Amino acid sequence: MIAPRTTLALLLFAPLAFFAAFFLAPMAVVALASFTTDEGGLTFAHYARILLDQYHWDVLWVTFRIALATTALCLLIGFPLAWYLVRIVRWRSWRRACVILIVVPLFTSNIVRSFGWMVLLGRTGLVNQGLMGMGLTERPIRFLGTETGILIGMVYILMPFVVLSVGNALAKIDTALEDASADLGVGPARTFWFVTLPLCLPGAVSGAIMVFALAVSAYVTPALLSGGQITVFSMLIFQQYSSVFDFHYGGALSVTLLVLTLVLVTLAGRVGERGRRAA
Amino acid sequence: MARLPGLVTASALALAAAIAPASAQEALHVAWYGGNWGDAFKACVADPFTKATGVAVVPEVGTSTVTLAKLQQQKDAPTIDVAWMDGGVSELAEAAGVLAPITEKGVPNLKDALPQAVYSNANGTYAVGTGYYSLGLTYNTKEIPQAPTSWNDLWKPEYADAVTIPSPANSSGVPFLFFLHKIWNAPAGDFAPVFAKIKELKPALFFDSSGAASNAFQSSEAIIGAHFNVGAFDLAAKGLPIGFTVPKEGVWATDARLHLVKNAPRAEMAQKFIDTALTPAASQCLAEKLFLGPSVKGVNVSPETAAKLPWGAKGSVETLYLLNWTEVNAKRAELVDTWNREIARK
Numbered sequence: 001m002i003a004p005r006t007t008l009a010l011l012l013f014a015p016l017a018f019f020a021a022f023f024l025a026p027m028a029v030v031a032l033a034s035f036t037t038d039e040g041g042l043t044f045a046h047y048a049r050i051l052l053d054q055y056h057w058d059v060l061w062v063t064f065r066i067a068l069a070t071t072a073l074c075l076l077i078g079f080p081l082a083w084y085l086v087r088i089v090r091w092r093s094w095r096r097a098c099v100i101l102i103v104v105p106l107f108t109s110n111i112v113r114s115f116g117w118m119v120l121l122g123r124t125g126l127v128n129q130g131l132m133g134m135g136l137t138e139r140p141i142r143f144l145g146t147e148t149g150i151l152i153g154m155v156y157i158l159m160p161f162v163v164l165s166v167g168n169a170l171a172k173i174d175t176a177l178e179d180a181s182a183d184l185g186v187g188p189a190r191t192f193w194f195v196t197l198p199l200c201l202p203g204a205v206s207g208a209i210m211v212f213a214l215a216v217s218a219y220v221t222p223a224l225l226s227g228g229q230i231t232v233f234s235m236l237i238f239q240q241y242s243s244v245f246d247f248h249y250g251g252a253l254s255v256t257l258l259v260l261t262l263v264l265v266t267l268a269g270r271v272g273e274r275g276r277r278a279a
Numbered sequence: 280m281a282r283l284p285g286l287v288t289a290s291a292l293a294l295a296a297a298i299a300p301a302s303a304q305e306a307l308h309v310a311w312y313g314g315n316w317g318d319a320f321k322a323c324v325a326d327p328f329t330k331a332t333g334v335a336v337v338p339e340v341g342t343s344t345v346t347l348a349k350l351q352q353q354k355d356a357p358t359i360d361v362a363w364m365d366g367g368v369s370e371l372a373e374a375a376g377v378l379a380p381i382t383e384k385g386v387p388n389l390k391d392a393l394p395q396a397v398y399s400n401a402n403g404t405y406a407v408g409t410g411y412y413s414l415g416l417t418y419n420t421k422e423i424p425q426a427p428t429s430w431n432d433l434w435k436p437e438y439a440d441a442v443t444i445p446s447p448a449n450s451s452g453v454p455f456l457f458f459l460h461k462i463w464n465a466p467a468g469d470f471a472p473v474f475a476k477i478k479e480l481k482p483a484l485f486f487d488s489s490g491a492a493s494n495a496f497q498s499s500e501a502i503i504g505a506h507f508n509v510g511a512f513d514l515a516a517k518g519l520p521i522g523f524t525v526p527k528e529g530v531w532a533t534d535a536r537l538h539l540v541k542n543a544p545r546a547e548m549a550q551k552f553i554d555t556a557l558t559p560a561a562s563q564c565l566a567e568k569l570f571l572g573p574s575v576k577g578v579n580v581s582p583e584t585a586a587k588l589p590w591g592a593k594g595s596v597e598t599l600y601l602l603n604w605t606e607v608n609a610k611r612a613e614l615v616d617t618w619n620r621e622i623a624r625k
Contacts, residue, residue: 144484145484227483228486
């Protein structure tokens, strides 16, 4: 019989090796390239080029602005949806059908879904045809190539993450707590605000962090829906790797985005932590 | 977003390939592009090659840049024998030292290639073209019944918000800037007039992939703009009202080139494969399937296909604007940077 410790080591080895080979190693290659010159010497020039240039900060601001707006909208729309699924739907198979409807798009490639939005949001697309048909607008509204267009695509693609994580948190809440609150003479609005909302805050925060991280690093959706007229940071990275072939500068861009995102996500995590403690 | 699962699958496949038994060694590993390009390379070159030699061909699908990255990674122990890469990346591959010279001794059909399609330097021939394609004026024939005659038509007010040209993320983006620089007679080395004019353009989109361009034309988001003859005629073949024309200023073109990998494990078969690609039959097949302009002498194509070749109905390889890629590659980073700052922000 194998000692439990050996079994544990063996069980841990496979995922650790996998993680090291396919996650840490590529990351190290990128990071290493960002600190070296073509000749292999150590340099911080690529970072200086990024951080000392207002242009890069402008693009970062656009990137984070879109990601923040995406996160806010996903929460705003995802929360009621999760509420509906967990609290309002009584019929079990209908709930199951709804969950499937929410999850299924995740199985489709981003590219296909973004192309779909290109068709829907285009000059002659369904959305503009509808708006013009209802007489709401005379000329087609420009969605493609605007931040609004990117936002629509991103919210659609990332919403399931919020619905699933908030729904999960909502389902775990002991409704006796809300009954107790009502028994003590507190109205439904205040019960929601002081009891229910704080209890599902961890779920909302984890959903928001997922959405934010994915939105900051998203390439396909912004690239297709921006029509090349708005630049987000991931597009700068892609350019360097795909057409300029400057892996040093591209690596430095990647590390910059990664570090800034981690900083923001950590801050958000702190906020979530404080919210949970307050609750 | 869907990147992670993709990475995991790719990694798993790579792992599987790495531990695959050595018996698979007999097959020739050829790097080529995805989609209809890969299908055509298989039908026109790989299948005839396998039929003649009995050697199977294992495709390594990827864009030119991905292939170059692979070749650089496996420089010491290559697994790829032959690689298709586009003009521009081809020069970078040669500079990276991952290519072996192609000789008439190993590839007898090299003598039948057009002189423009044989790329040589002091080390010998590092690449040979297997067909030209161009970025021409593409338009919606329903919206624009009369074929446009000049690239300057893109700036016409009636096409405002319905124009598309490549962005620098596309392999044709930077070359297209060189092409505009040339047709507008801008002062040597000065791209400011080109950018000033592009700034005045009212685009529907700057496409970063050929697929995005096709999609834009298909949905009428763009009704006029630049697109590859390969993509434009592919849309037309599906019954869409899409026309492709070579305007009076001409078109910029490049080619898909074959390369022999340095220290290729199956060098002899690799040369035979390149030899097969340089036969008139293969070249004609690529012309019929992808509308690639033949780079081999003595190829006859049907009149129907002839009109769809990169140089248009009346042109030839002589009328194409082919780039000096060393010049382009030297200016690439600077032009992409200027584009980002001047054009790709609102």
